[in-house]
Amino acid sequence: MESEIISGGQESRSFIETARRAQLVECAIDAIAELGYSNASMAEIAKRARVSKGVISYHFAGKRELIEQVVNTVMEKASAVMLPRIYAEHSAAGMLHAYIESNLEFIAAHRNHILAMMNIAVGARVDRKPSVDLELAFEPAVMALATMLRSGQERGEFREFSTTVMAVTIRNAIDSLAPLLSANPKLDLKLYAKELATTFDIATRKSPV
Amino acid sequence: MESEIISGGQESRSFIETARRAQLVECAIDAIAELGYSNASMAEIAKRARVSKGVISYHFAGKRELIEQVVNTVMEKASAVMLPRIYAEHSAAGMLHAYIESNLEFIAAHRNHILAMMNIAVGARVDRKPSVDLELAFEPAVMALATMLRSGQERGEFREFSTTVMAVTIRNAIDSLAPLLSANPKLDLKLYAKELATTFDIATRKSPV
Amino acid sequence: MESEIISGGQESRSFIETARRAQLVECAIDAIAELGYSNASMAEIAKRARVSKGVISYHFAGKRELIEQVVNTVMEKASAVMLPRIYAEHSAAGMLHAYIESNLEFIAAHRNHILAMMNIAVGARVDRKPSVDLELAFEPAVMALATMLRSGQERGEFREFSTTVMAVTIRNAIDSLAPLLSANPKLDLKLYAKELATTFDIATRKSPV
Amino acid sequence: MESEIISGGQESRSFIETARRAQLVECAIDAIAELGYSNASMAEIAKRARVSKGVISYHFAGKRELIEQVVNTVMEKASAVMLPRIYAEHSAAGMLHAYIESNLEFIAAHRNHILAMMNIAVGARVDRKPSVDLELAFEPAVMALATMLRSGQERGEFREFSTTVMAVTIRNAIDSLAPLLSANPKLDLKLYAKELATTFDIATRKSPV
DNA sequence: AATGAATGAGAATTCATTCAT
DNA sequence: AATGAATGAATTCTCATTCAT
Numbered sequence: 001m002e003s004e005i006i007s008g009g010q011e012s013r014s015f016i017e018t019a020r021r022a023q024l025v026e027c028a029i030d031a032i033a034e035l036g037y038s039n040a041s042m043a044e045i046a047k048r049a050r051v052s053k054g055v056i057s058y059h060f061a062g063k064r065e066l067i068e069q070v071v072n073t074v075m076e077k078a079s080a081v082m083l084p085r086i087y088a089e090h091s092a093a094g095m096l097h098a099y100i101e102s103n104l105e106f107i108a109a110h111r112n113h114i115l116a117m118m119n120i121a122v123g124a125r126v127d128r129k130p131s132v133d134l135e136l137a138f139e140p141a142v143m144a145l146a147t148m149l150r151s152g153q154e155r156g157e158f159r160e161f162s163t164t165v166m167a168v169t170i171r172n173a174i175d176s177l178a179p180l181l182s183a184n185p186k187l188d189l190k191l192y193a194k195e196l197a198t199t200f201d202i203a204t205r206k207s208p209v
Numbered sequence: 210m211e212s213e214i215i216s217g218g219q220e221s222r223s224f225i226e227t228a229r230r231a232q233l234v235e236c237a238i239d240a241i242a243e244l245g246y247s248n249a250s251m252a253e254i255a256k257r258a259r260v261s262k263g264v265i266s267y268h269f270a271g272k273r274e275l276i277e278q279v280v281n282t283v284m285e286k287a288s289a290v291m292l293p294r295i296y297a298e299h300s301a302a303g304m305l306h307a308y309i310e311s312n313l314e315f316i317a318a319h320r321n322h323i324l325a326m327m328n329i330a331v332g333a334r335v336d337r338k339p340s341v342d343l344e345l346a347f348e349p350a351v352m353a354l355a356t357m358l359r360s361g362q363e364r365g366e367f368r369e370f371s372t373t374v375m376a377v378t379i380r381n382a383i384d385s386l387a388p389l390l391s392a393n394p395k396l397d398l399k400l401y402a403k404e405l406a407t408t409f410d411i412a413t414r415k416s417p418v
Numbered sequence: 419m420e421s422e423i424i425s426g427g428q429e430s431r432s433f434i435e436t437a438r439r440a441q442l443v444e445c446a447i448d449a450i451a452e453l454g455y456s457n458a459s460m461a462e463i464a465k466r467a468r469v470s471k472g473v474i475s476y477h478f479a480g481k482r483e484l485i486e487q488v489v490n491t492v493m494e495k496a497s498a499v500m501l502p503r504i505y506a507e508h509s510a511a512g513m514l515h516a517y518i519e520s521n522l523e524f525i526a527a528h529r530n531h532i533l534a535m536m537n538i539a540v541g542a543r544v545d546r547k548p549s550v551d552l553e554l555a556f557e558p559a560v561m562a563l564a565t566m567l568r569s570g571q572e573r574g575e576f577r578e579f580s581t582t583v584m585a586v587t588i589r590n591a592i593d594s595l596a597p598l599l600s601a602n603p604k605l606d607l608k609l610y611a612k613e614l615a616t617t618f619d620i621a622t623r624k625s626p627v
Numbered sequence: 628m629e630s631e632i633i634s635g636g637q638e639s640r641s642f643i644e645t646a647r648r649a650q651l652v653e654c655a656i657d658a659i660a661e662l663g664y665s666n667a668s669m670a671e672i673a674k675r676a677r678v679s680k681g682v683i684s685y686h687f688a689g690k691r692e693l694i695e696q697v698v699n700t701v702m703e704k705a706s707a708v709m710l711p712r713i714y715a716e717h718s719a720a721g722m723l724h725a726y727i728e729s730n731l732e733f734i735a736a737h738r739n740h741i742l743a744m745m746n747i748a749v750g751a752r753v754d755r756k757p758s759v760d761l762e763l764a765f766e767p768a769v770m771a772l773a774t775m776l777r778s779g780q781e782r783g784e785f786r787e788f789s790t791t792v793m794a795v796t797i798r799n800a801i802d803s804l805a806p807l808l809s810a811n812p813k814l815d816l817k818l819y820a821k822e823l824a825t826t827f828d829i830a831t832r833k834s835p836v
Numbered sequence: 837a838a839t840g841a842a843t844g845a846g847a848a849t850t851c852a853t854t855c856a857t
Numbered sequence: 858a859a860t861g862a863a864t865g866a867a868t869t870c871t872c873a874t875t876c877a878t
Contacts, residue, residue: 223840223841225840225841226840226841229841260842260843261842261843261844262843262844263842263843263844263845264841264842264843267840267841267842267843268841
């Protein structure tokens with residue numbers, strides 16, 4: 001509305017476009033989470049957005065770009081939730097605990113986002129040219145976690161272990177919650193979070209209490 | 210003479226049929242592992258077997274049966290490697306250790322098999338009629354592991370923890386090795402196995418040594 | 419504005435869609451009449467419409483729906499021609515006469531329509547899942563005719579006979595004209611109609627004049 | 628067995644071949660009658676004969692020849708039943724009556740044969756080059772009947788009518804019994820035969836009694 | 837005389853994408 | 858900015874036919 005005044009404005013198109021893109025990304029997330037990657041056709045996503053198929057092609061270069069935006073969106077949202085929680089802690093154990101807990105909370109709150117990510121991770125190779133590389137999407141998360149673990153070792157809080165193996169293990173423990181939750185919706189998340197936190201607290205700390 | 214006996218006879222498969230089926234299953238495994246579930250079309254699989262598309266239809270009732278055979282084949286091979294190793298142990302910790310180690314060895318030796326399984330697990334749900342149910346293929350593995358862990362707790366070897374959460378965590382730590390290995394082929398498997406075994410030894414045992 | 423209303427709206431078909439559907443139904447009728455049910459593939463029908471195969475899928479849910487539309491279309495056209503002619507009569511003999519004559523006229527004018535119907539009737543049962551049930555398409559016509567005959571008996575115009583057997587006989591005498599006409603295009607339809615009308619007039623009436 | 632003695636005997640092969648061909652024709656008839664023309668695949672027919680697909684190709688030049696044999700076989704059997712019955716009569720009305728009754732009896736006794744014929748008549752155009760021409764199979768029957776009717780007119784027993792139209796009408800009244808019987812197995816055949824005989828007796832005879 | 841194995845063409849259907857309006 | 862229409866490639870599956878044994 002306000003934008004009609006600024007005739008020829010470049011901003012206004014950008015606003016509508018931004019909104020549409022966000023909407024389409026949301027619909028894509030839901031479709032992928034609920035139907036799986038390969039059943040989340042453009043037609044299905046468009047239907048969920050109550051919009052014609054052409055709109056997606058109009059706003060995104062192709063399915064590929066749409067999927068990339070899904071990945072980016074989820075990553076950003078997760079970071080926004082988790083990072084403050086982690087940086088609020090000062091001990092390595094505390095940070096690891098915050099990492100696991102905030103991540104599980106994010107999953108609980110955005111189950112479809114994570115489900116979509118996992119479906120994409122495995123299914124996206126569908127396009128001959130991988131639209132989203134596993135490495136690109138997941139490795140940074142592992143790297144960041146590994147760095148956190150290493151600093152815990154350097155501070156003398158954590159025992160010696162391969163930070164990479166441990167980081168991968170923790171990430172997978174977390175990521176696999178989403179499908180589990182999907183199959184068994186009344187899963188006790190609090191318990192699950194506590195179990196994981198305890199397990200990896202024990203598995204990483206230097207000396208038993 | 211020849212035809213009177215046949216009726217009702219469940220004559221077992223001919224030699225050549227058995228060989229072809231095995232070959233096609235192998236080609237399917239490779240195709241799925243390398244291209245992803247949905248790019249592993251019958252045409253692609255046939256091409257890898259240097260055989261016409263129709264051959265697959267001739268030997269398997271449909272894509273569904275082929276995929277089922279892939280799952281069965283992998284499961285059987287893995288069991289054949291792992292079970293003897295596990296049952297050779299007598300302590301719960303020993304069994305867990307054998308479980309992890311033999312599983313990683315199997316993965317190292319049959320990377321494509323595991324990659325195929327994971328792709329099927331995610332990709333197959335994607336069909337309107339899931340050709341292979343995730344639960345059917347994976348949950349039993351988790352269940353078996355959980356049972357093993359519970360017996361460890363009952364024997365007093367393991368601390369108290371949710372056996373389900375721990376079993377899921379361990380299985381995912383293992384399963385996620387395949388894609389990792391695929392992305393990073395010169396991964397030190399021995400080290401990885403040792404790290405995982407140590408981590409879950411520490412994470413499960415009752416009292417620190 | 420545009421999208422708020424749409425939801426739930428059963429907006430009727432667009433002009434162009436209606437035209438395409440009609441065109442495709444016509445092409446299907448011709449293809450089925452000329453090539454037989456099972457040679458009338460979607461590809462063939464599309465080719466006749468000078469349109470890509472996908473267009474049929476775009477406008478019809480599947481072959482099934484297309485065939486259903488063929489049946490509906492033919493039935494409606496035939497009814498539109500015959501019913502006024504029949505209801506214009508007041509004696510049972512007059513109605514039967516009008517029934518036979520108007521039906522033959524319709525067949526003469528729409529030979530392919532009838533040929534298509536017959537091919538569908540026999541060919542469609544042939545699909546594992548019959549796309550169009552013989553009974554549904556043909557029995558009503560027999561039923562309606564039998565009812566007309568019965569009312570003629572009740573009025574005392576017609577002799578006693580099994581209205582079902584007679585209705586079946588008349589319908590088949592009529593329906594079989596189409597293939598006959600197809601094989602022998604210069605058939606004298608006027609004569610044929612007169613012969614049939616006379617035959618069944620004699621065969622049904624109570625007392626000779 | 629006995630044939631092994633007559634080494635190189637041409638006769639013995641002929642005997643087995645004749646038997647096989649007859650068996651395959653029977654199986655084809657049943658398959659076509661029960662499943663419809665296009666579902667009666669060579670595989671299905673072979674299965675019913677408990678024989679491999681190749682056998683059919685071995686004994687018949689192709690599906691086309693097999694279908695031709697089906698038509699020939701049915702025609703011969705029907706003639707064998709009907710002709711003696713017809714020629715036993717001496718009045719035209721008696722012959723027509725015998726024609727209708729013996730034909731219905733044949734249908735009752737060999738329902739599948741007639742069903743197969745009808746399915747073939749409509750469905751066989753499936754092959755681009757019609758494997759069986761409607762004309763070839765059905766017109767002779769109509770011609771023969773028309774001739775019979777004409778002789779009735781010449782003798783002064785029958786009224787004037789187009790013998791062709793009447794013959795077509797009668798043949799179709801008869802042929803349509805098979806599908807009817809198939810849809811409604813407990814149909815009263817005696818009644819049906821009596822109705823048809825009466826109807827066409829009335830419709831053809833010169834003067835009302 | 838018969839079989840099992842393999843072929844390749846053709847079927848329906850699905851889908852991302854393009855384009856005129 | 859959005860839509861409906863159309864395309865063409867790809868997928869699974871079926872089938873008559875061929876061929877070595």
